[in-house]
Amino acid sequence: MKFRLWLILFIGFLVYTCLVYSYCDKNSLPGNTPDNHVVAGWNTWQEKNCQSCHQIYGLGGYLGPDLTNAASAPGKGENYMKVFIQFGTGKMPNFHLSDSETNNVVAFLKWVDKSGKNTVPKENVTWTGNYNLDN
Ligand code: HEC
Known part of the structure:
Protein backbone atom coordinates (compact mmCIF):
# COMPACT_ATOMS: atom_id res chain seq x y z
CA MET A 1 0.00 0.00 0.00
CA PRO A 30 12.92 38.56 -27.29
CA GLY A 31 15.83 38.95 -29.73
CA ASN A 32 17.98 40.15 -26.91
CA THR A 33 21.67 39.88 -27.74
CA PRO A 34 23.57 42.52 -25.77
CA ASP A 35 25.44 45.09 -27.88
CA ASN A 36 28.66 46.88 -26.78
CA HIS A 37 26.81 49.63 -24.90
CA VAL A 38 24.85 47.06 -22.95
CA VAL A 39 28.01 45.14 -22.08
CA ALA A 40 29.81 48.35 -21.03
CA GLY A 41 26.77 49.33 -18.92
CA TRP A 42 26.71 45.90 -17.38
CA ASN A 43 30.38 46.33 -16.37
CA THR A 44 29.62 49.70 -14.76
CA TRP A 45 26.64 48.10 -12.99
CA GLN A 46 29.04 45.57 -11.50
CA GLU A 47 31.91 47.99 -10.77
CA LYS A 48 29.63 50.37 -8.86
CA ASN A 49 27.83 47.45 -7.24
CA CYS A 50 24.38 48.84 -8.05
CA GLN A 51 22.91 45.48 -7.14
CA SER A 52 23.93 45.90 -3.50
CA CYS A 53 20.93 48.26 -3.23
CA HIS A 54 18.80 47.30 -6.26
CA GLN A 55 17.25 44.05 -7.39
CA ILE A 56 16.87 42.50 -10.82
CA TYR A 57 14.09 39.92 -10.84
CA GLY A 58 13.94 40.32 -7.08
CA LEU A 59 17.62 39.48 -6.50
CA GLY A 60 19.88 42.04 -4.89
CA GLY A 61 19.82 44.53 -2.03
CA TYR A 62 16.63 46.13 -0.80
CA LEU A 63 17.58 49.71 -0.08
CA GLY A 64 16.50 50.86 -3.55
CA PRO A 65 13.71 49.64 -5.84
CA ASP A 66 13.75 46.66 -8.21
CA LEU A 67 15.02 47.92 -11.58
CA THR A 68 13.99 45.01 -13.85
CA ASN A 69 11.24 47.01 -15.54
CA ALA A 70 12.14 50.59 -14.59
CA ALA A 71 12.73 51.34 -18.30
CA SER A 72 9.12 50.58 -19.23
CA ALA A 73 7.28 51.37 -16.00
CA PRO A 74 4.54 53.97 -16.44
CA GLY A 75 5.89 57.40 -15.53
CA LYS A 76 9.50 56.17 -15.56
CA GLY A 77 11.77 55.36 -18.52
CA GLU A 78 15.09 56.48 -19.92
CA ASN A 79 15.22 60.15 -18.83
CA TYR A 80 13.77 59.37 -15.44
CA MET A 81 16.49 56.76 -14.83
CA LYS A 82 19.24 59.05 -16.10
CA VAL A 83 18.41 61.73 -13.52
CA PHE A 84 18.81 59.24 -10.66
CA ILE A 85 21.96 57.72 -12.09
CA GLN A 86 23.69 61.02 -12.85
CA PHE A 87 22.83 62.95 -9.73
CA GLY A 88 21.94 60.40 -7.06
CA THR A 89 19.47 61.30 -4.31
CA GLY A 90 19.64 61.66 -0.56
CA LYS A 91 19.62 57.86 -0.32
CA MET A 92 21.32 56.89 -3.57
CA PRO A 93 24.96 57.96 -3.96
CA ASN A 94 26.10 60.10 -6.87
CA PHE A 95 28.66 57.93 -8.65
CA HIS A 96 29.85 60.82 -10.86
CA LEU A 97 29.40 58.74 -13.98
CA SER A 98 30.25 60.35 -17.32
CA ASP A 99 27.51 60.88 -19.91
CA SER A 100 28.57 57.81 -21.84
CA GLU A 101 28.76 55.64 -18.70
CA THR A 102 25.28 56.82 -17.76
CA ASN A 103 23.93 56.07 -21.25
CA ASN A 104 25.49 52.63 -21.16
CA VAL A 105 23.99 51.77 -17.78
CA VAL A 106 20.63 52.93 -19.11
CA ALA A 107 21.15 50.74 -22.20
CA PHE A 108 21.85 47.84 -19.86
CA LEU A 109 18.67 48.49 -17.87
CA LYS A 110 16.63 48.74 -21.08
CA TRP A 111 18.09 45.42 -22.18
CA VAL A 112 17.15 43.85 -18.84
CA ASP A 113 13.65 45.28 -19.20
CA LYS A 114 13.20 43.59 -22.58
CA SER A 115 14.04 40.19 -21.10
CA GLY A 116 10.73 39.90 -19.24
CA LYS A 117 8.52 41.11 -16.43
CA ASN A 118 9.56 40.86 -12.81
CA THR A 119 6.00 40.15 -11.76
CA VAL A 120 4.04 37.41 -13.47
CA PRO A 121 0.39 38.35 -14.05
CA LYS A 122 -1.83 35.63 -12.55
CA GLU A 123 -3.71 35.09 -15.82
CA ASN A 124 -0.44 34.13 -17.57
CA VAL A 125 0.31 31.18 -15.28
CA THR A 126 -0.79 27.89 -16.82
CA TRP A 127 -2.08 24.92 -14.84
CA THR A 128 1.37 23.28 -15.01
CA GLY A 129 2.87 26.27 -13.22
CA ASN A 130 4.59 27.56 -16.37
CA TYR A 131 4.46 31.16 -17.53
CA ASN A 132 2.65 31.69 -20.78
CA LEU A 133 4.67 34.30 -22.71
CA ASP A 134 2.16 34.75 -25.51
CA ASN A 135 -0.39 36.96 -23.77
C1 HEC B 1 23.54 52.83 -1.53
C2 HEC B 1 22.43 52.23 -2.28
C3 HEC B 1 22.33 52.46 -3.76
C4 HEC B 1 23.25 52.17 -4.73
C5 HEC B 1 24.64 51.57 -4.56
C6 HEC B 1 22.62 52.50 -5.99
N1 HEC B 1 21.35 52.98 -5.78
FE1 HEC B 1 20.00 53.52 -7.22
N2 HEC B 1 18.67 54.04 -5.79
C7 HEC B 1 18.85 53.87 -4.43
C8 HEC B 1 17.66 54.33 -3.73
C9 HEC B 1 17.45 54.29 -2.23
C10 HEC B 1 16.77 54.78 -4.74
C11 HEC B 1 15.38 55.39 -4.54
C12 HEC B 1 15.55 56.88 -4.59
C13 HEC B 1 15.37 57.52 -3.27
O1 HEC B 1 14.51 57.06 -2.51
O2 HEC B 1 16.06 58.51 -3.00
C14 HEC B 1 17.42 54.57 -6.02
C15 HEC B 1 16.85 54.86 -7.25
C16 HEC B 1 17.38 54.51 -8.46
C17 HEC B 1 16.70 54.63 -9.73
C18 HEC B 1 15.27 55.08 -9.95
C19 HEC B 1 14.42 53.82 -9.80
C20 HEC B 1 12.94 54.01 -9.71
O3 HEC B 1 12.26 53.05 -10.11
O4 HEC B 1 12.46 55.03 -9.22
C21 HEC B 1 17.57 54.18 -10.68
C22 HEC B 1 17.31 54.06 -12.19
C23 HEC B 1 18.79 53.79 -10.01
N3 HEC B 1 18.64 54.00 -8.66
C24 HEC B 1 19.91 53.28 -10.65
C25 HEC B 1 21.09 52.92 -10.00
C26 HEC B 1 22.30 52.52 -10.69
C27 HEC B 1 22.44 52.35 -12.19
C28 HEC B 1 23.23 52.29 -9.72
C29 HEC B 1 24.69 51.92 -9.92
C30 HEC B 1 25.47 52.81 -10.76
C31 HEC B 1 22.61 52.52 -8.44
N4 HEC B 1 21.31 52.92 -8.64
C32 HEC B 1 23.23 52.35 -7.23
C33 HEC B 1 19.96 53.36 -3.80
C34 HEC B 1 21.13 52.97 -4.43
Whole structure:
Protein backbone atom coordinates (compact mmCIF):
# COMPACT_ATOMS: atom_id res chain seq x y z
CA MET A 1 0.00 0.00 0.00
CA LYS A 2 2.68 2.44 1.05
CA PHE A 3 4.74 1.41 -1.92
CA ARG A 4 1.88 2.29 -4.30
CA LEU A 5 1.59 5.75 -2.81
CA TRP A 6 5.31 6.28 -3.34
CA LEU A 7 4.98 5.03 -6.88
CA ILE A 8 2.12 7.43 -7.63
CA LEU A 9 4.06 10.35 -6.13
CA PHE A 10 7.18 9.36 -8.03
CA ILE A 11 5.32 9.14 -11.34
CA GLY A 12 3.67 12.49 -10.61
CA PHE A 13 7.09 13.96 -9.93
CA LEU A 14 8.47 12.58 -13.19
CA VAL A 15 5.56 13.85 -15.28
CA TYR A 16 5.74 17.31 -13.69
CA THR A 17 9.51 17.48 -14.13
CA CYS A 18 9.20 16.58 -17.82
CA LEU A 19 6.51 19.23 -18.33
CA VAL A 20 8.57 21.92 -16.65
CA TYR A 21 11.81 21.19 -18.49
CA SER A 22 10.32 20.54 -21.91
CA TYR A 23 8.47 23.87 -21.93
CA CYS A 24 10.43 26.48 -23.79
CA ASP A 25 8.91 28.37 -26.65
CA LYS A 26 12.06 29.89 -28.12
CA ASN A 27 10.12 31.95 -30.66
CA SER A 28 8.57 34.00 -27.94
CA LEU A 29 11.86 35.02 -26.32
CA PRO A 30 12.92 38.56 -27.29
CA GLY A 31 15.83 38.95 -29.73
CA ASN A 32 17.98 40.15 -26.91
CA THR A 33 21.67 39.88 -27.74
CA PRO A 34 23.57 42.52 -25.77
CA ASP A 35 25.44 45.09 -27.88
CA ASN A 36 28.66 46.88 -26.78
CA HIS A 37 26.81 49.63 -24.90
CA VAL A 38 24.85 47.06 -22.95
CA VAL A 39 28.01 45.14 -22.08
CA ALA A 40 29.81 48.35 -21.03
CA GLY A 41 26.77 49.33 -18.92
CA TRP A 42 26.71 45.90 -17.38
CA ASN A 43 30.38 46.33 -16.37
CA THR A 44 29.62 49.70 -14.76
CA TRP A 45 26.64 48.10 -12.99
CA GLN A 46 29.04 45.57 -11.50
CA GLU A 47 31.91 47.99 -10.77
CA LYS A 48 29.63 50.37 -8.86
CA ASN A 49 27.83 47.45 -7.24
CA CYS A 50 24.38 48.84 -8.05
CA GLN A 51 22.91 45.48 -7.14
CA SER A 52 23.93 45.90 -3.50
CA CYS A 53 20.93 48.26 -3.23
CA HIS A 54 18.80 47.30 -6.26
CA GLN A 55 17.25 44.05 -7.39
CA ILE A 56 16.87 42.50 -10.82
CA TYR A 57 14.09 39.92 -10.84
CA GLY A 58 13.94 40.32 -7.08
CA LEU A 59 17.62 39.48 -6.50
CA GLY A 60 19.88 42.04 -4.89
CA GLY A 61 19.82 44.53 -2.03
CA TYR A 62 16.63 46.13 -0.80
CA LEU A 63 17.58 49.71 -0.08
CA GLY A 64 16.50 50.86 -3.55
CA PRO A 65 13.71 49.64 -5.84
CA ASP A 66 13.75 46.66 -8.21
CA LEU A 67 15.02 47.92 -11.58
CA THR A 68 13.99 45.01 -13.85
CA ASN A 69 11.24 47.01 -15.54
CA ALA A 70 12.14 50.59 -14.59
CA ALA A 71 12.73 51.34 -18.30
CA SER A 72 9.12 50.58 -19.23
CA ALA A 73 7.28 51.37 -16.00
CA PRO A 74 4.54 53.97 -16.44
CA GLY A 75 5.89 57.40 -15.53
CA LYS A 76 9.50 56.17 -15.56
CA GLY A 77 11.77 55.36 -18.52
CA GLU A 78 15.09 56.48 -19.92
CA ASN A 79 15.22 60.15 -18.83
CA TYR A 80 13.77 59.37 -15.44
CA MET A 81 16.49 56.76 -14.83
CA LYS A 82 19.24 59.05 -16.10
CA VAL A 83 18.41 61.73 -13.52
CA PHE A 84 18.81 59.24 -10.66
CA ILE A 85 21.96 57.72 -12.09
CA GLN A 86 23.69 61.02 -12.85
CA PHE A 87 22.83 62.95 -9.73
CA GLY A 88 21.94 60.40 -7.06
CA THR A 89 19.47 61.30 -4.31
CA GLY A 90 19.64 61.66 -0.56
CA LYS A 91 19.62 57.86 -0.32
CA MET A 92 21.32 56.89 -3.57
CA PRO A 93 24.96 57.96 -3.96
CA ASN A 94 26.10 60.10 -6.87
CA PHE A 95 28.66 57.93 -8.65
CA HIS A 96 29.85 60.82 -10.86
CA LEU A 97 29.40 58.74 -13.98
CA SER A 98 30.25 60.35 -17.32
CA ASP A 99 27.51 60.88 -19.91
CA SER A 100 28.57 57.81 -21.84
CA GLU A 101 28.76 55.64 -18.70
CA THR A 102 25.28 56.82 -17.76
CA ASN A 103 23.93 56.07 -21.25
CA ASN A 104 25.49 52.63 -21.16
CA VAL A 105 23.99 51.77 -17.78
CA VAL A 106 20.63 52.93 -19.11
CA ALA A 107 21.15 50.74 -22.20
CA PHE A 108 21.85 47.84 -19.86
CA LEU A 109 18.67 48.49 -17.87
CA LYS A 110 16.63 48.74 -21.08
CA TRP A 111 18.09 45.42 -22.18
CA VAL A 112 17.15 43.85 -18.84
CA ASP A 113 13.65 45.28 -19.20
CA LYS A 114 13.20 43.59 -22.58
CA SER A 115 14.04 40.19 -21.10
CA GLY A 116 10.73 39.90 -19.24
CA LYS A 117 8.52 41.11 -16.43
CA ASN A 118 9.56 40.86 -12.81
CA THR A 119 6.00 40.15 -11.76
CA VAL A 120 4.04 37.41 -13.47
CA PRO A 121 0.39 38.35 -14.05
CA LYS A 122 -1.83 35.63 -12.55
CA GLU A 123 -3.71 35.09 -15.82
CA ASN A 124 -0.44 34.13 -17.57
CA VAL A 125 0.31 31.18 -15.28
CA THR A 126 -0.79 27.89 -16.82
CA TRP A 127 -2.08 24.92 -14.84
CA THR A 128 1.37 23.28 -15.01
CA GLY A 129 2.87 26.27 -13.22
CA ASN A 130 4.59 27.56 -16.37
CA TYR A 131 4.46 31.16 -17.53
CA ASN A 132 2.65 31.69 -20.78
CA LEU A 133 4.67 34.30 -22.71
CA ASP A 134 2.16 34.75 -25.51
CA ASN A 135 -0.39 36.96 -23.77
C1 HEC B 1 23.54 52.83 -1.53
C2 HEC B 1 22.43 52.23 -2.28
C3 HEC B 1 22.33 52.46 -3.76
C4 HEC B 1 23.25 52.17 -4.73
C5 HEC B 1 24.64 51.57 -4.56
C6 HEC B 1 22.62 52.50 -5.99
N1 HEC B 1 21.35 52.98 -5.78
FE1 HEC B 1 20.00 53.52 -7.22
N2 HEC B 1 18.67 54.04 -5.79
C7 HEC B 1 18.85 53.87 -4.43
C8 HEC B 1 17.66 54.33 -3.73
C9 HEC B 1 17.45 54.29 -2.23
C10 HEC B 1 16.77 54.78 -4.74
C11 HEC B 1 15.38 55.39 -4.54
C12 HEC B 1 15.55 56.88 -4.59
C13 HEC B 1 15.37 57.52 -3.27
O1 HEC B 1 14.51 57.06 -2.51
O2 HEC B 1 16.06 58.51 -3.00
C14 HEC B 1 17.42 54.57 -6.02
C15 HEC B 1 16.85 54.86 -7.25
C16 HEC B 1 17.38 54.51 -8.46
C17 HEC B 1 16.70 54.63 -9.73
C18 HEC B 1 15.27 55.08 -9.95
C19 HEC B 1 14.42 53.82 -9.80
C20 HEC B 1 12.94 54.01 -9.71
O3 HEC B 1 12.26 53.05 -10.11
O4 HEC B 1 12.46 55.03 -9.22
C21 HEC B 1 17.57 54.18 -10.68
C22 HEC B 1 17.31 54.06 -12.19
C23 HEC B 1 18.79 53.79 -10.01
N3 HEC B 1 18.64 54.00 -8.66
C24 HEC B 1 19.91 53.28 -10.65
C25 HEC B 1 21.09 52.92 -10.00
C26 HEC B 1 22.30 52.52 -10.69
C27 HEC B 1 22.44 52.35 -12.19
C28 HEC B 1 23.23 52.29 -9.72
C29 HEC B 1 24.69 51.92 -9.92
C30 HEC B 1 25.47 52.81 -10.76
C31 HEC B 1 22.61 52.52 -8.44
N4 HEC B 1 21.31 52.92 -8.64
C32 HEC B 1 23.23 52.35 -7.23
C33 HEC B 1 19.96 53.36 -3.80
C34 HEC B 1 21.13 52.97 -4.43
